[in-house]
Amino acid sequence: MKFKAQKESVNYLFTQVCKLRRNQSNLLLSASGLHAGQDVLLYYLDMHDGQTITAxxxxMQVQYATISNMIDRMEAAGLLNKKKDEVDKRTSRVFLTGEGRQCVGKINDAWRILEAKTLEGFTSDEKIALTGLLSRILLNLKSQSV
Structure with a gap:
């Protein structure tokens, strides 16, 4: 039997929500000169600066080559620096620059705006319930291979 993406199916709704969220995010971040995914990379470096490219x-659940190219572009833009590990010279670590740190503040502002728009009209209980449901879905998708 062929699966049809009906408007009330979870798959259809997730696809639509993800597309709209990504588009809204890109609009908010474009003012800072950031492209898709770069906000997440800066977020992870803000949480723990000096991570390896592999980590x-x-x-970010992307291929090494994908993140390596992103890092090269962001280094050229002055947002981060890539340095050889002092112990293992085969490994490179990535660090935020001052300009990169300023972008993190802009990212946080954009994410706050996007979250407020996303949850507009939701009650506190609905927000808690949604967070719990999305967390369960995330665990399901992480723990099971298709």
């Missing part, structure tokens, strides 16, 4: 690729 960042795992956290």
């Amino acid at each position: 960042l690729a795992e956290k």
Whole structure:
């Protein structure tokens, strides 16, 4: 039997929500000169500066080559620096620059605006319930292979 993406199916709704959220996020972040995914990379570096490229690729769930190219572009833009690890010269670590740290503040502002718009009209109980449901979905998708 062929699966149809009906407007009331979870798959259809998730697809629509994700597309709209990504578009809104891109609009908010474009004012800072950031592109899709760069906000997440800066967020992870703000949480723990000096991570390896491999660790960042795992956290962002992308291929090493993808994150490496992103890092090169962001380094050229002055947002971060890539340095060889002092102990293991085969490993590179990534660090925020001052300009990168300023972008983190802009990212936080954009994410606050996006979250407020996303949850507009929700009660506190609904926000708690949604967070719990999304957390369960995340665990389901992380723990099971398709």
